[in-house]
Amino acid sequence: MMEQPVEELLAAVEARAKQCVACPLAQTRTNVVFGEGNPRSPLVIVGEGPGEQEDATGRPFVGRAGALLDKALREAGMLRRHVYICNIVKCRACVVENGRARNRPPTQDEIQACYPWLDQQLSLIKPLVIVCLGAPAASTLIHKNFKIMQERGLWFSNRYAPAVIAALHPAYILRQAGEAYERAYRSLVDDLTAARERARELRRLQEQMQPLQPEGDDQLRLF
Numbered sequence: 001m002m003e004q005p006v007e008e009l010l011a012a013v014e015a016r017a018k019q020c021v022a023c024p025l026a027q028t029r030t031n032v033v034f035g036e037g038n039p040r041s042p043l044v045i046v047g048e049g050p051g052e053q054e055d056a057t058g059r060p061f062v063g064r065a066g067a068l069l070d071k072a073l074r075e076a077g078m079l080r081r082h083v084y085i086c087n088i089v090k091c092r093a094c095v096v097e098n099g100r101a102r103n104r105p106p107t108q109d110e111i112q113a114c115y116p117w118l119d120q121q122l123s124l125i126k127p128l129v130i131v132c133l134g135a136p137a138a139s140t141l142i143h144k145n146f147k148i149m150q151e152r153g154l155w156f157s158n159r160y161a162p163a164v165i166a167a168l169h170p171a172y173i174l175r176q177a178g179e180a181y182e183r184a185y186r187s188l189v190d191d192l193t194a195a196r197e198r199a200r201e202l203r204r205l206q207e208q209m210q211p212l213q214p215e216g217d218d219q220l221r222l223f
């Protein structure tokens with residue numbers, strides 16, 4: 001029997017996620033930001049959660065942090081269409097102050113409530129490399145109490161991928177200035193470059209055992 005393509009399987013999960021009311025963020029969201037990109041990529045990037053622009057558009061990393069991520073990806077030799085991008089939490093977490101909504105980190109309860117979506121996503125994509133952007137993603141996918149400043153750039157593994165690395169979150173980098181900004185940004189480019197190289201190595205090993213199908217995705221020749 002033919003296996004159902006990963007795109008279709010993910011679309012079915014996304015359709016269910018769009019109806020999710022597992023936590024109170026469902027009441028304030030405009031859109032569920034499920035994730036996007038190439039689900040056949042060996043490299044998946046996982047951020048924290050949607051901000052204002054992402055909530056408004058339903059797409060991950062389309063605000064200022066997203067622009068910085070795009071720039072860093074390009075410096076690391078990749079474009080968005082080469083990777084898959086999602087978040088640990090699919091709906092915007094915010095507080096209303098003086099009539100204005102301000103982003104806040106998702107709570108542990110919200111992260112846990114949303115985890116089944118991430119679990120299904122990563123189980124279907126089966127990446128070779130996961131890049132966690134920021135401490136909440138790293139604490140969810142690598143180990144609890146992850147120390148982003150000490151442990152970013154180091155290799156781990158988890159049930160979803162043989163190689164998992166954490167990098168500084170672009171929103172954190174945007175809050176730095178001068179030398180600190182340059183250092184933080186450089187570390188993001190370095191970690192994305194290391195992730196790309198690792199994905200390429202692992203893809204080679206995988207291909208020796210299981211060559212890409214003739215109709216296989218040309219974009220993946222990058223890795």
Ligand code: URA
Pocket residue numbers: 047048049050051054059060061062063065066087171
């Ligand atoms: N920050 C994130 O962690 N994810 C997004 O999608 C946008 C900003």
